Amino acid sequence: MGRSASQDVMITLVVSAMLIWLLPLMISTYTLTVLVIYGMLGLSLGLIWGFGGILCFGQAAFFGLGAYTYAIAAINIGESTLPMILAVLVPAVFAALLGAMMFYGRLTDVYLGVITLVVTLILFKFVNSTAGPQYVIGNARLGGFNGIPGFQTLNVPGDPGAYIWGDPYFYVCAIALVIVFLLVTWLLRSSFGRIAVGIRENEVRMGLMGYDVAARKTVLFAIGAAIAGLAGALFANWGEIVTPNLFSLGQSAEIIIWCIVGGLGTRFGPIVGAAGLAYLKFMLGQQSMIDNTLVMGLILVLFVLFLPRGLVPAVASLLNSIFGRTKRKPRPRRMRRARHG
Amino acid sequence: MDLSFVILVEVLYGVASLVLISAGLAVVFGMMKVINLAHGEFMMMGGYATITAVGLGVNVFVAMLVIAPLVVGLIGLIVERLVIRHLYGRLVDTMLATWGLSLVFIGLATMIFGNTTTGISTPIPGFAVGGYQVNGYNFFIIIVTIVLVIAMFAVLRGTRAGLIARGTMQRSDMAAALGYSPDRIYMMTFFCGSALSGLAGAVLAPLVGLVPTSGGAYIAKAFITVIAGGPSLIAGLVSSATSFGLVSQFFTFAISPVIGEVALLIAAVVLLRTMPQGITGRFFKGKL
Numbered sequence: 001m002g003r004s005a006s007q008d009v010m011i012t013l014v015v016s017a018m019l020i021w022l023l024p025l026m027i028s029t030y031t032l033t034v035l036v037i038y039g040m041l042g043l044s045l046g047l048i049w050g051f052g053g054i055l056c057f058g059q060a061a062f063f064g065l066g067a068y069t070y071a072i073a074a075i076n077i078g079e080s081t082l083p084m085i086l087a088v089l090v091p092a093v094f095a096a097l098l099g100a101m102m103f104y105g106r107l108t109d110v111y112l113g114v115i116t117l118v119v120t121l122i123l124f125k126f127v128n129s130t131a132g133p134q135y136v137i138g139n140a141r142l143g144g145f146n147g148i149p150g151f152q153t154l155n156v157p158g159d160p161g162a163y164i165w166g167d168p169y170f171y172v173c174a175i176a177l178v179i180v181f182l183l184v185t186w187l188l189r190s191s192f193g194r195i196a197v198g199i200r201e202n203e204v205r206m207g208l209m210g211y212d213v214a215a216r217k218t219v220l221f222a223i224g225a226a227i228a229g230l231a232g233a234l235f236a237n238w239g240e241i242v243t244p245n246l247f248s249l250g251q252s253a254e255i256i257i258w259c260i261v262g263g264l265g266t267r268f269g270p271i272v273g274a275a276g277l278a279y280l281k282f283m284l285g286q287q288s289m290i291d292n293t294l295v296m297g298l299i300l301v302l303f304v305l306f307l308p309r310g311l312v313p314a315v316a317s318l319l320n321s322i323f324g325r326t327k328r329k330p331r332p333r334r335m336r337r338a339r340h341g
Numbered sequence: 342m343d344l345s346f347v348i349l350v351e352v353l354y355g356v357a358s359l360v361l362i363s364a365g366l367a368v369v370f371g372m373m374k375v376i377n378l379a380h381g382e383f384m385m386m387g388g389y390a391t392i393t394a395v396g397l398g399v400n401v402f403v404a405m406l407v408i409a410p411l412v413v414g415l416i417g418l419i420v421e422r423l424v425i426r427h428l429y430g431r432l433v434d435t436m437l438a439t440w441g442l443s444l445v446f447i448g449l450a451t452m453i454f455g456n457t458t459t460g461i462s463t464p465i466p467g468f469a470v471g472g473y474q475v476n477g478y479n480f481f482i483i484i485v486t487i488v489l490v491i492a493m494f495a496v497l498r499g500t501r502a503g504l505i506a507r508g509t510m511q512r513s514d515m516a517a518a519l520g521y522s523p524d525r526i527y528m529m530t531f532f533c534g535s536a537l538s539g540l541a542g543a544v545l546a547p548l549v550g551l552v553p554t555s556g557g558a559y560i561a562k563a564f565i566t567v568i569a570g571g572p573s574l575i576a577g578l579v580s581s582a583t584s585f586g587l588v589s590q591f592f593t594f595a596i597s598p599v600i601g602e603v604a605l606l607i608a609a610v611v612l613l614r615t616m617p618q619g620i621t622g623r624f625f626k627g628k629l
Contacts (some may be wrong), residue, residue, distance in 0.1 A: 101614060102614070105614050105617065106617070107617055110376065110432065110568065111568065111613055113436070114564055114565060114568055114609075114613065115610055115613055115614075117561060117564070118561055118565060118609055118610055119606075119610065121561050121606055122606045122607065125599060125602055125603055125606075126599075126603060129599040249557055249560075250557075253440055253444065256437065256440070257441075260437060290448075290452075291448035291449075291451045291452050292448070293444045293447045293448035293451065294444070294447075294448025294449060294451075294452065295448070296441075296444050296448075297440075297441045297443065297444025297445035297446075297447070297448060298441070298445055299441070300437060300438070300444065301438050301441035304428070304434050304437045304438040304441065305424065305427060305438065
C-alpha cells in the first residue's frame with residue numbers, strides 16, 4: 001500500500017514548495033500562473049475521468065461558467081471574495097443538476113460524452129449571441145463574442161483597493177493548486193474515493209453491494225466541476241477578460257488531451273500534461289512554421305496509438321523496471337501513481 | 342399561401358441538410374461503431390476539394406458530386422489504414438484518436454489554405470414566389486438528399502455488397518468463415534462513409550463561408566442526429582433528422598436562428614435522456 005497519509009502530505013508539500021521556489025527562476029511568473037491554472041483544470045477532469053470513469057467532453061463548460069460567474073459577480077459586487085466562492089458553487093450546482101439528469105437516467109459512455117458536448121455547445125452558442133444591450137445581469141453586460149472586460153480582479157479579502165497581481169498572484173494560484181491537490185488526495189483516500197474507483201471498475205457490482213451509484217457519480221461530477229470553476233475564476237483574474245472561447249470545443253479537447261498525455265488514473269499526470277502541453281503550445285506560438293493545432297492533434301493520435309496509458313505511468317513503470325532490480329527506491333515524486341487506481 | 346410554401350421549403354431544407362450532414366457518420370458510427378470525431382473535418386475537406394477543383398476550371402457539379410467524395414474517401418482510406426484499424430472495438434480510444442485527427446486536419450488546412458474564409462457562389466439562381474425570394478439551391482440540396490437516401494437504401498438492401506457489409510458488421514467472425522475478409526470490408530465501408538461526408542461537405546460548401554475550423558459546426562449536429570436515430574441506419578437517420586429539423590425550424594421562425602439552434606440541442610438532450618436507445622430503438626424496430 002506504500003506511504004501513509006501523513007507521509008503523502010509531507011512529500012506533496014516539500015515537492016510543491018521546491019517547485020514554487022525553483023520554477024520562477026526559469027519561466028516568467030506570468031506564464032507560470034496560467035500553467036498552474038491549466039494544471040488545476042487538468043486535475044479536475046483527471047479526477048472524474050481517471051478515478052470516476054466519467055468521460056466528460058464538456059469540462060470547458062464548467063471552466064467557462066466559473067470564469068463568467070466570477071466576472072459577472074465581481075462587476076456587481078465590486079469585491080472579489082464572494083465572487084470567488086460563487087465561481088466555485090455555480091458550476092458545482094450546475095454540474096450536480098446535469099449529472100443527476102444523466103446518471104439517474106443510467107446514461108453511459110457515448111451518450112454521456114455527447115450530452116456533455118452538446119451542453120457545452122449550447123452555452124457557447126448562447127453566450128456568443130448575447131451581444132445586445134438587453135442581455136444584462138445586474139450591472140454586467142454579457143457582451144456576446146467580445147466577452148466581459150474590466151471587472152474587479154482579485155483583491156485581499158475585505159479590501160477592494162488592494163489588488164493581488166503579478167508575482168503574488170502566481171503564489172496565490174500555486175498555493176490554491178496545492179490545496180486542491182491535497183483535497184483530491186484526501187478524497188481519494190476516503191471511502192468515497194475508493195467507492196468511486198470501484199464504480200469505475202464495475203458499476204453493476206458496486207450497485208449490487210448496496211451503494212447508490214447514481215448519487216455518488218453525481219457528487220463526484222459536481223466536485224470536478226467545482227475545481228474546474230475555481231480554475232475558471234483564477235483564469236478570469238489572470239486574463240482580466242472572459243470570452244466565449246472558454247466554452248469552446250477546442251478548450252474541451254485540450255483538457256482531454258492533457259489527461260491522456262499525462263496519464264489517467266494518476267493525480268499527478270493531468271497536472272503534468274496540462275502544464276507541459278500548455279508550455280509547448282506557448283513555445284509553438286512563437287514560431288509560424290508549423291501550425292499549433294496540427295502538433296496538438298499529432299500528439300493526441302500518437303499517444304492513443306502508442307502510449308495509451310500516458311506519460312506518468314509509463315515513466316513510472318520504466319523507472320521501476322530499471323531500478324526495481326537493483327532494489328533502489330525510485331525517486332518518489334515523478335512517478336507517484338495513485339495507489340487506489 | 343406563398344408564405345406556407347416558403348416555410349415548407351425551409352423546413353424540408355432543414356431536414357434535408359441534417360440528413361446530409363449525418364449520412365456519412367451514420368455509416369461510420371451506426372454500422373461500424375467507430376466514433377469519428379473527425380467527421381466535421383471530412384466535410385470541411387470536401388468543401389475545400391470542391392473549391393480547389395472549381396478554381397482549376399472543373400464544372401461545379403462534377404466537382405461537388407464526383408471529385409470531392411473521391412478525394413475525401415481516399416483520405417478516409419489512408420486514415421483507416423494508418424490509425425483506425427488498430428482501434429476497432431476500443432470505443433473511447435477511437436473517439437480520442439479521431440479527435441486528434443480532426444485537429445491535425447484543421448492544422449493542415451490552415452497551413453495550406455490559410456486562416457481565411459473562402460467560398461464559391463451558389464450555382465443555381467434564386468427565384469420569387471409571390472412576395473418572397475426562395476433560394477434555388479435549397480431545392481438542389483433537398484433533391485440530392487432524397488436521391489442519396491434512396492441510393493443508400495437500395496445499396497444496403499438490394500445489392501450483394503450491401504448484404505455482405507451488413508452481415509460483417511453484425512457477425513464479422515461468421516463473415517470471415519464464409520470467406521469474406523472483414524478487414525477489407527471494414528476498409529471499404531469506411532471509404533464509403535468518408536466519401537458520403539465529403540459529398541455532404543461539398544454540397545453544403547456554397548452556402549457557408551469555408552474556414553479550416555468549419556467542421557466544428559457540423560460535428561455535434563451529426564452526432565446527435567445519428568445517436569438519436571438509434572440502431573436502424575436509414576429509418577433512424579430520417580426520423581431523427583425530421584424531428585430535429587422540425588423543432589429547429591419552428592423555433593427559428595418563431596424566435597430567432599440562434600434560439601433554433603439551441604432548441605435543437607436541448608431537444609437532443611431531452612430525447613437522449615428519455616430514449617437512450619434512440620428513436621428506432623423504440624419504434625420501427627428491425628427496419629433498415
